[in-house]
Amino acid sequence: MQDKPIIELRDVIKRFGSVQALNGINATIREGEFFSLLGPSGCGKTTLLRMIAGFEDPTDGAIVIDGKSMQGIPANRRPTNMVFQSYAIFPHLSVAENVAYGLKKKKLSKAEIAAEVDKALSMVDLAGYGRRAAHELSGGQRQRVALARALVMRPKVVLLDEPLSALDKKLREQMQVELRQLQQSIGITFILVTHDQEEALIMSDRIAVMFEGNIAQIDTPEGLYRRPVSKRVASFIGVMNFLDATATGQDGTGLSLDIPALGKVTVPPSHVPEGMAAASVQSIGVRPEMLTILFDGKDKAESETTGKVTGTSYYGDMTYYTVALNGVGAPVTVSMRNTAGRSVLPVGSPVRVGWGAESIVLFE
Amino acid sequence: MRPGHNSKRFSWLTIYAVGYMLFLYAPVILLPLFAFNSSTIIAFPLSGFTTEWFTVLLNNAALGESVENSLIVAVSTAILSTLLGACAARASARYRFPGQRGMIAFIMLPLVLPEIIVAVALLVLLMQLGLSLSLWTVIGGHTLICVPYSIAILSSAFHGLDRSLEEASFDLGETSWGTFKRVTFPLVLPGVISSLLICFTISLDEFIIAFFLTGTDATLPVYIWSQLRFPTKLPSIMALGTILLALSVILLILAEWFRQRSAKRQGVEASAAGGFL
Ligand SMILES: Nc1ncnc2c1ncn2[C@@H]1O[C@H](COP(=O)(O)OP(=O)(O)OP(=O)(O)O)[C@@H](O)[C@H]1O
Ligand SMILES: [Mg+2]
Numbered sequence: 001m002q003d004k005p006i007i008e009l010r011d012v013i014k015r016f017g018s019v020q021a022l023n024g025i026n027a028t029i030r031e032g033e034f035f036s037l038l039g040p041s042g043c044g045k046t047t048l049l050r051m052i053a054g055f056e057d058p059t060d061g062a063i064v065i066d067g068k069s070m071q072g073i074p075a076n077r078r079p080t081n082m083v084f085q086s087y088a089i090f091p092h093l094s095v096a097e098n099v100a101y102g103l104k105k106k107k108l109s110k111a112e113i114a115a116e117v118d119k120a121l122s123m124v125d126l127a128g129y130g131r132r133a134a135h136e137l138s139g140g141q142r143q144r145v146a147l148a149r150a151l152v153m154r155p156k157v158v159l160l161d162e163p164l165s166a167l168d169k170k171l172r173e174q175m176q177v178e179l180r181q182l183q184q185s186i187g188i189t190f191i192l193v194t195h196d197q198e199e200a201l202i203m204s205d206r207i208a209v210m211f212e213g214n215i216a217q218i219d220t221p222e223g224l225y226r227r228p229v230s231k232r233v234a235s236f237i238g239v240m241n242f243l244d245a246t247a248t249g250q251d252g253t254g255l256s257l258d259i260p261a262l263g264k265v266t267v268p269p270s271h272v273p274e275g276m277a278a279a280s281v282q283s284i285g286v287r288p289e290m291l292t293i294l295f296d297g298k299d300k301a302e303s304e305t306t307g308k309v310t311g312t313s314y315y316g317d318m319t320y321y322t323v324a325l326n327g328v329g330a331p332v333t334v335s336m337r338n339t340a341g342r343s344v345l346p347v348g349s350p351v352r353v354g355w356g357a358e359s360i361v362l363f364e
Numbered sequence: 365m366r367p368g369h370n371s372k373r374f375s376w377l378t379i380y381a382v383g384y385m386l387f388l389y390a391p392v393i394l395l396p397l398f399a400f401n402s403s404t405i406i407a408f409p410l411s412g413f414t415t416e417w418f419t420v421l422l423n424n425a426a427l428g429e430s431v432e433n434s435l436i437v438a439v440s441t442a443i444l445s446t447l448l449g450a451c452a453a454r455a456s457a458r459y460r461f462p463g464q465r466g467m468i469a470f471i472m473l474p475l476v477l478p479e480i481i482v483a484v485a486l487l488v489l490l491m492q493l494g495l496s497l498s499l500w501t502v503i504g505g506h507t508l509i510c511v512p513y514s515i516a517i518l519s520s521a522f523h524g525l526d527r528s529l530e531e532a533s534f535d536l537g538e539t540s541w542g543t544f545k546r547v548t549f550p551l552v553l554p555g556v557i558s559s560l561l562i563c564f565t566i567s568l569d570e571f572i573i574a575f576f577l578t579g580t581d582a583t584l585p586v587y588i589w590s591q592l593r594f595p596t597k598l599p600s601i602m603a604l605g606t607i608l609l610a611l612s613v614i615l616l617i618l619a620e621w622f623r624q625r626s627a628k629r630q631g632v633e634a635s636a637a638g639g640f641l
Binding site for chain 2: 053055086091105
């Protein structure tokens with residue numbers, strides 16, 4: 001992946017009458033990257049995508065694609081192509097005619113068009129389906145036709161609005177992997193809109209998390225998961241336990257905290273977000289898998305605390321325990337892998353819980 | 365449930381249904397019956413089979429003229445109503461604007477207004493405006509009553525049209541006009557044909573408005589009415605009625621076939637998309 005920007009969003013604002021859908025979006029999307037817009041329903045993901053595609057005009061701000069301002073350039077002259085949520089396969093045309101639809105404008109010979117269509121169809125694993133009618137396709141196949149129809153145009157950017165939401169779970173998981181592989185092999189920039197955090201984590205190079213018309217954080221999947229900038233982002237991506245904490249000091253060795261539920265700890269400087277003042281720390285977060293139940297008396301952890309099991313959920317490969325720590329605050333969730341010879345602890349069992357300073361996320 | 369009870373109820377229902385059908389269609393069946401009857405008097409018993417009355421029709425110049433007038437009126441009405449109906453249906457399916465529901469309700473009103481009132485009102489209006497009566501005034505009146513039908517048919521076609529299809533076309537580099545030509549029009553075409561056929565049929569056998577608004581050029585129903593005064597002409601009128609009946613039925617069936625095909629193309633259940641038959 002190069003670092004050349006392909007799309008720049010500068011203070012993009014969108015109002016529908018009195019509804020403020022986007023309040024000043026700033027983002028740079030790089031060439032060849034798989035970029036996701038992730039957020040709850042109504043946060044403005046679709047609106048942003050449609051503005052990049054050219055179906056809506058920003059109320060204010062600029063959208064730059066490949067170095068050119070898109071002001072006043074309609075959708076049919078933008079180097080982007082869209083895969084619609086409903087796929088929007090033309091029902092009166094065959095698969096091949098659907099894929100060839102946009103090529104008509106490109107002044108290619110009949111043979112060239114046929115070759116391009118064949119290539120695009122085999123790219124999405126639909127070689128030989130060209131003569132099928134649109135209504136003879138399954139949901140997954142329609143999705144692939146929509147993708148082939150966009151890819152055949154050789155766009156600079158492919159825009160996808162929740163393309164997998166209409167598929168059942170199994171097919172969706174398969175398509176997530178396929179879509180990611182396809183994107184990597186052809187190297188075109190993909191922008192995906194989704195409200196499924198797992199989907200975004202699996203597929204993306206980078207993710208923009210949006211709430212109510214604002215981008216809360218842009219980061220890699222790992223960065224988002226490990227270093228969420230706010231409690232809201234943290235609880236949107238995966239599960240996070242929040243615990244009260246007070247800072248007791250800050251020096252070269254790190255930021256010292258007193259966490260009633262866990263104990264005292266010094267968080268190393270590399271884990272303190274830039275510009276965060278010790279006094280502003282209100283609480284900390286720790287992921288369920290970063291806490292360990294020490295089953296055996298010989299098990300050791302960097303630090304440990306005690307607690308009591310108040311509930312269990314068995315998932316087969318994992319068990320999620322809720323544990324009241326030190327008798328302080330709300331119980332936390334601890335996930336443990338179910339290894340051989342270890343059975344689920346009954347509710348009420350006293351447990352030792354291990355944890356480490358590096359797994360602590362600070363929140364203001 | 366006991367089978368005896370079931371079949372008894374069934375038989376009563378059958379009798380009722382048959383009786384109702386007779387009441388509805390017996391007069392219509394009389395038409396072809398007497399059209400092929402060799403007697404000049406319209407009465408039972410039938411006296412013999414003949415196609416003479418149909419030949420009489422062929423050699424009637426006044427009739428030919430009225431058929432020509434009716435065709436001009438019906439074709440113009442069908443095209444005008446469908447054009448206007450398409451614009452209204454498209455607007456109501458695509459845009460939201462203030463007063464929309466009221467406006468559509470007003471356009472649909474002639475559907476339930478007594479035709480004689482429409483006819484009288486139009487006549488008074490034309491007189492006031494000082495316009496002379498001609499085929500054009502009939503076309504205007506017919507368009508007024510046909511537009512609601514056209515809107516009803518085309519609304520189902522336009523509502524069934526997924527907006528993202530047009531956006532997809534635009535996104536793939538096509539212009540607005542190209543999108544209309546390559547996506548919108550092909551998808552609503554069956555609805556358009558269905559609307560043309562229905563409006564044509566309605567106009568073809570509409571009498572009251574034609575009677576009030578026609579000048580010297582009579583349309584077919586007006587001509588038929590004028591001939592009813594001459595008893596000797598009755599059998600050939602019966603023959604003419606038979607032809608009109610057959611034509612209307614065929615046109616209506618065709619129209620419904622096109623409408624259902626349009627719904628199927630768009631993947632909508634035909635009965636859910638609304639319709640007349
Ligand atoms: N055409 C429109 N007219 C008025 N308001 C609109 C319009 N389109 C979107 N909105 C509003 O803008 C906000 C953002 O909508 P948008 O469709 O972008 O959300 P989204 O993040 O895609 O949500 P979802 O996950 O439900 O698709 C919503 O409050 C919505 O009601
Ligand atoms: Mg959306």
